[in-house]
């Protein structure tokens with residue numbers, strides 16, 4: 342899949358424009374950081390790219406097929422299921438043999454520094470381990486577009502560093518990864534930056550095109 346945003350603009354109701362005139366291509370194999378101050382519309386842009394929200398101006402074209410997966414700020418898992426179960430499940434759901442799904446899941450856990458905790462229940466993982474597990478599970482879903490919302494927002498500095506290190510390893514050949522973030526280190530771990538400040542509109546231009 343390839344996602345093209347063309348002259349995108351959005352606001353809610355008669356509120357101010359969050360951004361206007363945003364044109365950008367999102368390509369597989371890249372990890373994009375969406376940056377900008379709180380309230381600038383980073384999560385909104387994720388929804389527009391996913392097609393969950395329709396833009397008020399401009400267009401989002403998704404060329405090609407594929408799944409969209411989200412990784413949210415707060416990791417959600419099944420407390421008594423192991424880390425391995427969480428990452429193997431998407432493969433099983435696609436009809437993979439259990440041995441194959443397990444082997445693929447173990448490789449992903451290794452890539453995200455989680456091999457050591459593969460057999461541990463979700464409830465016993467640290468915050469950083471749980472968040473990295475969500476990234477590993479996101480990739481296990483083999484999405485064409487993986488949207489990640491503020492993956493380090495709830496984490497202390499050391500734990501955030503672990504997650505940022507794993508973000509640098511997240512890029513997968515066939516997946517577009519887009520990460521909404523405030524965290525400079527997350528931004529540094531991404532391959533490309535879309536800074537929403539560039540598309541903010543002065544209030545005097547809010548009246549219309």
Ligand SMILES: Nc1ncnc2c1ncn2[C@@H]1O[C@H](COP(=O)(O)OP(=O)(O)OP(=O)(O)O)[C@@H](O)[C@H]1O
Pocket residue numbers: 353359377378379380381382383384385386521523
């Ligand atoms: N469904 C909605 N209806 C009305 N207003 C909304 C809706 N969703 C978001 N907003 C408003 O749009 C603005 C941008 O929100 P958004 O969550 O996209 O920003 P953000 O850059 O992700 O912020 P943060 O960094 O604080 O998470 C905010 O003022 C928010 O209150």
